[in-house]
Amino acid sequence: MNEHPIIEAIDVHKRYGAFHALKGVTARFYPGEVTAILGPSGSGKSTFLRMLNRLEKHDAGQIFIDGIELNDDPKHLAAIRREVGMVFQNFNLFTHLTVLRNVALAPMRIRKVARKAAETRAMALLERVGLADHAHKYPIQLSGGQQQRVAIARALAMDPKVLLFDEPTSALDPEMVNEVLTVMRELAHTGITMLVVTHEMGFAREVADRVLFFDQGSILEDTTPDRFFNDPAHERARAFLAQVKHGF
Amino acid sequence: MDWIRHHPGAAIFTALIGLLIFLWGMAIPLSYAPEPIGPAAELFAEGTRVTVGLTVVSGLAGLVLGVLVGLGNLSPIKPIRWFCAFYVWVLRGTPLLLQILFVWLVLPTLLPAEWSLSDFTLAAIALSLNIGAYNSECVRAGILAVPHGQIEAAKALGFSPFQTFWDIVLPQSMRIALPALANNLASLVKDSSLAYAISVVELTMVGYRIQAESYQPIPVFLTVGAIYLILTTAFTTMTNAIEQMLDVGRKR
Numbered sequence: 221m222n223e224h225p226i227i228e229a230i231d232v233h234k235r236y237g238a239f240h241a242l243k244g245v246t247a248r249f250y251p252g253e254v255t256a257i258l259g260p261s262g263s264g265k266s267t268f269l270r271m272l273n274r275l276e277k278h279d280a281g282q283i284f285i286d287g288i289e290l291n292d293d294p295k296h297l298a299a300i301r302r303e304v305g306m307v308f309q310n311f312n313l314f315t316h317l318t319v320l321r322n323v324a325l326a327p328m329r330i331r332k333v334a335r336k337a338a339e340t341r342a343m344a345l346l347e348r349v350g351l352a353d354h355a356h357k358y359p360i361q362l363s364g365g366q367q368q369r370v371a372i373a374r375a376l377a378m379d380p381k382v383l384l385f386d387e388p389t390s391a392l393d394p395e396m397v398n399e400v401l402t403v404m405r406e407l408a409h410t411g412i413t414m415l416v417v418t419h420e421m422g423f424a425r426e427v428a429d430r431v432l433f434f435d436q437g438s439i440l441e442d443t444t445p446d447r448f449f450n451d452p453a454h455e456r457a458r459a460f461l462a463q464v465k466h467g468f
Numbered sequence: 469m470d471w472i473r474h475h476p477g478a479a480i481f482t483a484l485i486g487l488l489i490f491l492w493g494m495a496i497p498l499s500y501a502p503e504p505i506g507p508a509a510e511l512f513a514e515g516t517r518v519t520v521g522l523t524v525v526s527g528l529a530g531l532v533l534g535v536l537v538g539l540g541n542l543s544p545i546k547p548i549r550w551f552c553a554f555y556v557w558v559l560r561g562t563p564l565l566l567q568i569l570f571v572w573l574v575l576p577t578l579l580p581a582e583w584s585l586s587d588f589t590l591a592a593i594a595l596s597l598n599i600g601a602y603n604s605e606c607v608r609a610g611i612l613a614v615p616h617g618q619i620e621a622a623k624a625l626g627f628s629p630f631q632t633f634w635d636i637v638l639p640q641s642m643r644i645a646l647p648a649l650a651n652n653l654a655s656l657v658k659d660s661s662l663a664y665a666i667s668v669v670e671l672t673m674v675g676y677r678i679q680a681e682s683y684q685p686i687p688v689f690l691t692v693g694a695i696y697l698i699l700t701t702a703f704t705t706m707t708n709a710i711e712q713m714l715d716v717g718r719k720r
Contacts, residue, residue, distance in 0.1 A: 273623075273624050275623065275624065301624060302626045305625070312615070312620060313618075313621075314622075314636055375625070
């Protein structure tokens, strides 16, 4: 791919006190790419993801999203957050609002879309994730898988160029994992850029264009799923795969 | 009560209309009561209106104050936090009666002479400051109880800090804080009686004067007590109903 990268991280560091969580991470992501970010817990993969929309601040290095530098400038931050959607492990739906309102609120507040137009679009998105019938329920009335699908619709309502997924299926009962992965699989074919921190090896192998393997705050492997799963370059990656093998 | 739970809107409407009818019409049935109540019916009604006026004005001002101070207590700016903590410390640590007397005697000397605040206004200021301190702690607890993940989700969607507060944190924190705020309001109905000390003629003061003239404290104070019970019942019916209305998203 010879386009401009939509996300560019250059020598990014993050420390929590004495713990060096990210040790000079450099990576470029191109439009339309679906990247699975794998690695043992504590390897810095979630920290890296959360840094891309500044839920965590990086201590050193530079991050550019669609050419805009991510820094303390609130205008930059607002522009970047409009382009980058996020789906969380624990869904984080607004529990006091109906499903429809959860999806329609951000376009109304941030893009100043009229309520009616925002709700029409929200209905269409809920239709797409198979939850149009639940539009007027509250999040607590839905199952975990349904809540996560609402969260995906909520992120999509802002028309982001990039979607970040932070372990989107880790908090789900096993029988609900698939309904969420199905939605994500469909999304992967729409041309949206996706970065997915996950433990779902099947998803990484079948859907991702690219795999990043994090270990101890660095990217150890940056390769294709095929290469990563069949012939990883590093011993640590091999050990990791041996441990999670039962997952696929 | 089940009825309030199922029809909160109707409950608020009924309690509000009931309270208004009571405030403006109570003198009529009361005037048929025997001595010493009947002849003083209009005085009881006027005292009740003053008590309700004090409660509503200080209750609303105290709510706004409670939200502001509760937020200030969580501010990242240290001097704001110190100021709010100091305010709560002083107002919760001294008697309300002292605060009322202090505001009554000291505030007018600090303000331009042409302002000349009424005793009612001064009492309302003191009561607002007092209940505001108590409310701020309830609001603070409510804000802290909103799950942090929702705040992160709002940030990630691009909400400004104010939008996050207004659309996400405030509605949920008020729902959590409401039972405690309602408790404070119920106390306020009765604490407003301390305004008698600065010669505001509210319900307790009316009772005190009538029994002093008639030498019949028992019927007078029973009447006063009954009126307070009716007022607190109306207020708690309303706050319970509001609680039910805000309880969306929590019941299955």
